[in-house]
Amino acid sequence: MKILSAAQTRALDQATIQDEGIMSLELMERAATAFTEWLLNRLSAGREVHIFCGPGNNGGDGLAAARLLHQAGQPVRVWLLPAARDSADFTANRHRLPPEVPCAELNTRSLPELPASAVVVDALFGTGLSRPLTDEAATVVQHINHSAASIVAVDMPSGLLTDAPQPAGSVVVRARYTVSFELPKLAFFLPQNAEFVGLWEVLPIGLDEGLIHNTPVDNHTIDLKLLTNRLPARQKFGHKGTYGHALLLAGSYGKVGAAVLAARACLHGGVGLLTLGVPTVGYDIVQTAVPEAMALPGIGQEHVTSLPDLAPYSAVGIGPGLGQHDDSHAALEKLLRTATVPLVLDADALNLLGANRALLDLLPPDAILTPHPREFERLTQPACHDYHRLELLRAFCHRHQCYVVLKGAHTCVGTPAGDLYFNTTGNAGMATGGSGDVLTGLLTALRAQKLSALDACLVGVYAHGRAGDLAAQQLGEMGLAAGDIVTHLGPALQKLVTPSGF
């Protein structure tokens, strides 16, 4: 899916109205209908719904939803934010509200009591918000936030800008759910907004697909549609040589487990052959834990101290559990100077790069780096906020012509072309030691199988998250350990395989 800016969203609404010859009121009705159905499916009987409406079309959505909820037999009350001017569609829906639905203008000196059993629908402001909330609007939002009621935001939590940072201390609705329309908003993907957005969902309202297709964007979601035809099916006459030979340089004394996890993920990621460059201290461990992989002797006693001959390999992954010793640094530098095959760099390989920034200039084109935010900042600079981090990410990928997988709840893949891809799979159970090692092994496997760097990142990140979701379904989020992600990689990848046939 594309992630549109607020201005593009407005333009798309308008263009859909013109192209389809429908009234903007009809589009609002679609939005309100979708929202109402969503809410009715989740409401337990008897809970009173308080709908807070602003003066624009977000408020219009709220008024239309109030009518539809009332028609469905749901107890509902409407509260209107006083404003000098209301939008035309707000006014039309105000007139269509049945007189039986209690509807009153808010008075900030005596705001309505909101019991814990109430559901608050926040339809104060949506994508039309142009500046932080002040005065009455801010007071109302603070009142809602201080109540114990459950808050559901329509399209956006009011007060949150769609695609730009908030000034510190801005008043923003803290929604439990945000129900948005057609396409997700950039704000939803950023950790700094999690406390406002809550869980979010996007409901289709039939905006013009052709127009969406023709809208140029550089922010996207990673979803099944995007992944179509990126992961080829296995060939009937394929053999282990067909699927590449990966080398993983990983593990050191006390961190051999990282090498085991990356190795297992690499094998379950479909690689034909895997060789492990682990120090002697981990040799017996990996030979026992991962018998399918070969292990190289003599590349270091307690950590990796030398680089093997790279000729046999079709991709190299380096970093999990590597340690940051000087001779590991030297091996990394040699790798960067000599490798002609795809590289995946993670963990201590990134920390070594961060501590020796001159190495960054040696990165071969299309290398994949998989930092978490702190590791990324070691490679660049501290980010002032999440939007700044995305700017840094774009600039870094462009400057070094590399792909960066910035790990998080919505892992973001940055590309040399300046595109950002936000992942939509995964869960909080994956916030556990070793998850990243699994991703590194998987990405190395995909690169060894000759997927482009972009396809490997998109397929790998999505499948890794999906495998985590499958594991959590069985084990619960708390019960999930990184090895469980590996176990579920097979089904997660299988879902993405390009079907054979014609």
Ligand SMILES: NC(=O)C1=CN([C@@H]2O[C@H](COP(=O)(O)OP(=O)(O)OC[C@H]3O[C@@H](n4cnc5c(N)ncnc54)[C@H](O)[C@@H]3O)[C@@H](O)[C@H]2O)[C@@H](O)CC1
């Ligand atoms: N036809 C459409 O354009 C559709 C719009 N939809 C809804 O319409 C929303 C966008 O509607 P609008 O563009 O009218 O915008 P909003 O309803 O989000 O807000 C606009 C109003 O708020 C005022 N405003 C902006 N910032 C303010 C601030 N800080 N303090 C006080 N007032 C402020 C503006 O002057 C304007 O009156 C979407 O989020 C969505 O909920 C949906 O009904 C789908 C169809």
Ligand SMILES: [K+]
């Ligand atoms: K809202």
